[in-house]
Amino acid sequence: MDIKKLIDLLKRPQNEVLKELGASQSGYSGEKAAQLLEDYGPNEIQQKKRKNPFVGFVNVLINPFNLVLMIVIVVTFFSDILLPKEKDFVTFTILVVIVMISTLISFIQDERSSAASEKLLNMVSNTTAALRDGEFIEIPIDELVLGDIVRLSAGDIIPADMRVISAKDLFISQATLTGESQPIEKFVSFNDKKTDSESDYSNLCLMGTNVVSGSARAVVIRTGNNTYLGQMNRSLENTKRPNSFENSIATISRLLMRLMLIMLPIIFIINGILKGNFLDSFTFALTVAVGLTPEMLPVVLSSGLARGAINMAKHETIVKSQSSISSFGEMDVLCTDKTGTITQDNIILERYMDVTGEDDMRVLRHAYLNSYFQSGLKNLIDLAIIERAKSYNMDDLVNYYRIVDEVPFDFARRRMSVILEDGNGKRQLISKGAVEEILKICSYIDRGGIVTKLDDQTRQEAFEVYEQHNHDGLRMIAVAQKNDIPNEHEFGIKDESDMVLIGFVGFLDPPKESAKPTIESLNQHGVDVVVITGDSLGVAKKVCAKVGIDTEVTYLGKDIDAMDDTQLREVVGSCHLFAKISPVQKQRIVKALQENNHTVGFLGDGINDALALKQADVGISVDTAVDIAKESADIILLKKDLTVLEKGILEGRKTIVNMIKYLEMAVSGNFGNMISVIVASLFLPFLPLLPVHILVQNLLSDLAQTGIPFDNCDDEDLDKPRKLESGRLVKFMAVFGPLSSVFDIMSFIVLYYVLGINTPAQATAFQAFWFTFGILSQALIIFIIRAKKPFSFKNKPSTVLVAVSILSVAITVALVTTPLAYSIELAPLAPGHLSWVLGIVGLYLITTAIVKKFVWTPLD
Structure with missing residues (x-):
């Protein structure tokens, strides 16, 4: 598709575009989608398909060492068979056998490892929500066809090039294609400003990028090799740098x-x-x-390498690229989040309290309504709130409200809001999120049912309640609300203002029993464990101290922002805990460690980990991670556990040692x-x-x-x-x-x-x-x-x-x-x-x- 046709598809009214594609707002029937898939092929980039076996055999055959053998074969053919009267086939035959055996073994190993990798990678699902037969269903990405209507929400990878047909605060990270660190907001309308890049078109979402926040519906206008990613795929593959193992072999x-x-x-x-x-x-x-x-x-x-990959698979470790095994064995610094890796990843709602620290069921009710009605990814905190509320028979509460609108979560604001309306037509905006961020938007405070102005003194008193419980190891979020809501209004971030702080909700994610001995074992094996978390410093310090991670030196995200790259390189070696860290800061920390001559592994499963996963020498994710994290990783764990990771590291080292x-x-x-x-x-x-x-x-x-x-x-x-x-x-x-x-x-x-x-x-x-x-x-x-x-x-x-x-x-x-x-x-x-x-x-x-x-x- 040339650029003129693309711009035409983005400018024209939606109904005309859908008509041209043979699609409709209600999506395809399963039968028609299957026919289109058969006619036009799967939504995948050809270069990622397994190579033709004959081509693979020729690639294995032609190497510098075999070329020497072939020259000898030609000379021997003339000197022992063609020219002499007494023919001697022994040397010629042995030479041919050596070449064939060497080539066949390498070829078979390549094919077996490729087949094993494909089989293992099939366990790592990448799906998308497409509108079929009037309902959104999860289908494999490669089954998308032109004209499919796709639902997008936070954490989704964009499965094809798509035109946005409806959107609510849709922010897309295009870092994988453009390198720009800040998410870009996408709209339904097309912008007319001149641009040299397709990534700048306001209503175009490109394959391979990912949704940071918000929600949308979009129609597929380009698939597979025709996508922007497909067109640049060859040049992207050619820029892959060999790792130190490959350089040494060369x-x-x-x-x-x-x-x-x-x-x-x-x-x-x-x-x-x-x-x-x-x-x-x-x-x-x-x-x-x-x-x-x-x-x-x-x-x-x-x-x-094939044996290493197979053995690592036995230890629930999937190797997407065999060359990453060497980096796995070389790794001397492991950067990881704490949730689910060091902790049980089973967050329990421990406390719901007013601003004075007293239990308050009203705070739990508001947190529950916010978590239940938000349409984005329900994280572990949302699930813990919902579970606790249901234990108090609050699930019937949602029948008295309907959602009017929402302001989705994003990593800059670190909060999300829902606008609800009860049966009497009364509207209410409820926000929950990081305590510092909620306090920024609050002008009032509710103490004992009395709402007063949030001045410096009451702000400090509330903050001290938060810090006390945070220091005790509870992960705290704040809850706020306001009732002065317009009836006809398009809600956005600006409405998150003049809120009333009503209380806090505290969560506990206890450390895994295996975490401390595994971290000690990793240290004994020469791997330094560094925790990089977006969580608060108090909670992170408490957990790290319990599992034996040094917390004497710590840095917050704001400290990282205040440092230039040289200063960061000087401090990263002495710090094992970074808290309140943003995605870009994670990437900077990993890069600084690499510049200090460390081989860095990064374990992450969230949207905010994608940049660091790409930056690391070996990116490690888990099967339950969001799509973009799995796509960015080199190695995928079927279980998010440092014990599994340790076994994989040792297997990687065995592979390198035997190669040596x-x-x-x-x-x-x-x-x-x-x-x-x-x-x-x-x-x-x-x-x-x-x-x-x-x-x-x-x-x-x-x-x-x-x-x-x-x-x-x-x-x-x-x-x-x-x-x-x-x-x-x-x-x-x-x-x-x-x-x-x-x-x-x-x-x-x-x-x-x-x-x-x-x-x-x-x-x-x-x-x-x-x-x-x-x-x-x-x-x-x-x-x-x-x-x-x-x-x-x-x-x-x-x-x-x-x-x-x-x-x-x-x-x-x-x-x-x-x-x-x-x-x-x-x-x-x-x-x-x-x-x-x-x-x-x-x-x-x-x-x-x-x-x-x-x-x-x-x-x-």
């Missing part, structure tokens, strides 16, 4: 490729000159590239092999291994390493946030790479001088020995690398890791000690030679364990 991959580009020409030239056959040397150099290429890296990474284990193996082993091949090429009169040997060796070594993502972890590895640091891996490579080369060279010395295997005629015996040593050392060194303390038996390896390692060793021994060796151009290994191999492997394992304990641990 750095390591580039490092390995650079090492190959530097060292492979050296291997080619040395072998070409010394062996006199440049074609064989070229093939050998390329095959060495295969041996040095961690082609199982995509497999291990995808396996580890594999990468330590890959970078150190590959670097060591490069050194060993160069050394062997300098003095051997034959190739130390044939291409087919390198390929089979690589395949069997990789088999052992596929168990790493399923391994157990040391408790010490989970005690603090873990990051994949490329610099640390380079140091590890510099220590353990040359160490592995020492034992390769030891093998050469034993072969050359002790066993006397040093002529071209004995090449197969030499190759069988080093071939066997290479696989056994790589399959068994895993058990030294995997443990932080190699001489400790506390952290036992997983069954999967043990099984695949034993399988790798068993296949190798069977291959080199039987006639099967001839199938890969080797001679069976003599029993005495196997003893030497096992002895050198044992010495290698012991030495590596000693180096790791006494050399690497101090460096680490």
